[in-house]
Amino acid sequence: MKKITLLLFLALTSCGISYDGETRLILETTVLDRNGDFLSGIETKVRASNGSDDDLISSGFSNSYGTTFLTFTKPLNASIDISFSNEQSGYDTQSFYNINAENFDNYKLIMNEVVLLKTDDIVNLRVSFIKNSSEYNSLISSRIEGLVTGRQSLNLQDDEFNYPEDKSFTVAKNQNVVLHYTLINNDTKVKTVYTFPILIENESVSQIINY
Amino acid sequence: MKNSLLAFLLFFSVQSFSQEVERESWQSENFVKFDAQLRFQVLYPIQFGDYALSKAYDSNPGVGVNMSFLNIKNFKIGAGYNIEFYKVTDKQLMGNFNTANYSSVFGTVNYELKTAEKVSFYPNIGVGYAMLKQKAGSSNFGHQDGIEYRAGFITDYKFNKTVSLFFGANYIYSKYQINTAPEFEKFFGNSQKIQLSIGLQIE
Numbered sequence: 001m002k003k004i005t006l007l008l009f010l011a012l013t014s015c016g017i018s019y020d021g022e023t024r025l026i027l028e029t030t031v032l033d034r035n036g037d038f039l040s041g042i043e044t045k046v047r048a049s050n051g052s053d054d055d056l057i058s059s060g061f062s063n064s065y066g067t068t069f070l071t072f073t074k075p076l077n078a079s080i081d082i083s084f085s086n087e088q089s090g091y092d093t094q095s096f097y098n099i100n101a102e103n104f105d106n107y108k109l110i111m112n113e114v115v116l117l118k119t120d121d122i123v124n125l126r127v128s129f130i131k132n133s134s135e136y137n138s139l140i141s142s143r144i145e146g147l148v149t150g151r152q153s154l155n156l157q158d159d160e161f162n163y164p165e166d167k168s169f170t171v172a173k174n175q176n177v178v179l180h181y182t183l184i185n186n187d188t189k190v191k192t193v194y195t196f197p198i199l200i201e202n203e204s205v206s207q208i209i210n211y
Numbered sequence: 212m213k214n215s216l217l218a219f220l221l222f223f224s225v226q227s228f229s230q231e232v233e234r235e236s237w238q239s240e241n242f243v244k245f246d247a248q249l250r251f252q253v254l255y256p257i258q259f260g261d262y263a264l265s266k267a268y269d270s271n272p273g274v275g276v277n278m279s280f281l282n283i284k285n286f287k288i289g290a291g292y293n294i295e296f297y298k299v300t301d302k303q304l305m306g307n308f309n310t311a312n313y314s315s316v317f318g319t320v321n322y323e324l325k326t327a328e329k330v331s332f333y334p335n336i337g338v339g340y341a342m343l344k345q346k347a348g349s350s351n352f353g354h355q356d357g358i359e360y361r362a363g364f365i366t367d368y369k370f371n372k373t374v375s376l377f378f379g380a381n382y383i384y385s386k387y388q389i390n391t392a393p394e395f396e397k398f399f400g401n402s403q404k405i406q407l408s409i410g411l412q413i414e
Contacts, residue, residue: 021345021353024391024399046307055350060303071395072306073345073353107391 017053023074025104027058029111031066031084033091034147034172038066039116042086048075084114091116092170098153117149117172124204125169127179132210137183139211140191144169146177146200175200183211248279248287250365250377252410256295256313264343264402267301268311275408279321287321287333293406308347313385315341315359329369337361341385355399357387367412375412380405 027046031039039062046058057080058072068084083095094116103109129139140163150170171177179196198207254273258265273295279287294314299305317339324332341359345352363381370376382405389400 016350019345019351019353021343022355022388022390024389024395026392026395056307057352058302058306070303070306071391071399106393 017048017050017055017078018076019048019057019073020076021073023107024071025074025107025109027068027070027072027082027109027111029068029109029114031062031068031114031116034115034117034121038062038064039086039091040064040066041089042066042068042084042091042116044068044070045083045085046070046072047081047083048078049081050075050078053078082109082111084116086116090118090120092119092122092149094149095151096154097151103154111154115147117147121173122149122170123173123200123202125171125177125198125200126204126206127167127169128206128208129165129167129181130208130210131165136186137211138186139163139165140182140184142167142179142181144171144177144179146175147172148177171200173200173202179207179209181209181211242284244282245280246282246287246414248289248412248414250277250279250291250410250412251275252277252377252379252408254293254295255407256383256404257407258402258404260401260403261398262402263305263399264297264311264313264404266398267299267304268297269300271296271298273313275410277319279319285323287323288319289321290316290318291337291339292316295406306345306352308345308350308352310346312344312346313341314344315339315385317359317361319361321365326366330366331369332364332366334364335362335381341387343385343387355387355389357385359383359385361406363406365408373413375414377408377410377412379408381408382406 031042033039042062044060045056048055048057057075058070060068060070062068080099081095081097082099083093085093087093094114125144127142148169148171177198177200179198180193182191182193184191196209198205252275254275256270256273258270273293275291275293277289277291279289281288294312297311297313299309299311317337319335319337321333321335326332339359341357342354343357344354361381361383363379365377365379367375367377385402387400389396391399
């Protein structure tokens with residue numbers, strides 16, 4: 001009886017993700033391969049998640065022009081994650097998380113092109129940030145400009161307190177990428193963005209950044 | 212001149228007399244009458260046009276209840292509640308929910324035309340509140356509030372003084388609240404249908 005009461009209580013108090021049925025968001029993007037050719041049959045999934053709950057809110061496949069068009073109702077208490085995958089064709093899944101209202105312009109998600117990379121065409125890039133300077137600086141964000149796959153945040157959020165000093169990125173082979181990272185001076189609170197070019201060849205790369 | 216005056220007075224007095232007789236007749240026939248007619252109906256909506264409910268859903272039968280409660284001469288004023296059930300056929304266009312329920316609460320005015328001893332024909336118009344609710348199992352994917360305008364007819368066949376069988380058809384145009392890209396506002400914000408109905412009327 002106690003178990004039933006507990007289950008009833010949990011069922012009644014579980015809120016889940018709520019939606020604004022009167023606001024319809026639109027995702028329209030083109031999926032390409034590394035050579036710029038359209039990729040058809042790529043499955044796109046849109047999920048709403050808030051840490052405790054996760055709903056698949058829209059899904060579909062790209063057409064012969066690589067175009068994916070999906071619509072979905074706006075989640076009210078959750079952020080949006082979008083993934084592009086076709087593992088049977090040997091492409092690595094590309095996903096974007098932490099998408100919020102700022103990423104939409106007139107209810108359309110601003111995401112022009114998504115490039116998928118073959119799993120045999122990617123390597124790991126590990127970046128280790130080592131503090132050497134006597135200045136009172138902290139690392140608060142980093143990102144890679146170039147052909148990157150895997151799971152990425154669409155909104156880079158500065159993390160003043162917990163930013164990891166080791167970051168791994170999945171990148172395409174044989175390219176030049178640019179590392180962007182931001183330091184904050186803890187005395188003046190001034191943020192400075194630095195860039196660092198990295199050559200990627202056929203093997204995984206470990207890069208040390210002293211700051 | 213005298214003749215003209217006499218003719219005018221005669222005409223006026225005849226007119227007054229006839230209006231008096233008519234007024235008495237209306238009063239005796241209960242010109243305004245509270246008279247309940249209750250209708251239970253099964254509905255089938257046929258959606259059309261370049262709108263979401265037409266392009267991305269399949270229609271299923273719905274149910275409704277409708278009541279006329281006030282007669283003014285041949286006009287019957289009433290209200291009703293309908294609910295229709297839809298299944299999503301294009302998730303890419305609509306999102307990952309399975310079903311939608313369209314419900315409406317409306318007021319109607321019917322005009323009774325007796326066409327035979329047991330048969331009446333009622334043209335009608337109405338307006339009401341509409342709600343389109345989107346669901347996937349027990350999960351609720353939000354709803355749209357709206358307004359519906361309706362025009363159509365019902366015709367009934369009286370088995371006896373209490374029970375009739377009726378059939379109806381209504382054109383219903385609905386407009387919903389929507390916030391989306393301008394090029395999709397009409398698609399997600401409007402619908403139109405022919406709603407067929409059959410049911411029993413009790414009075």
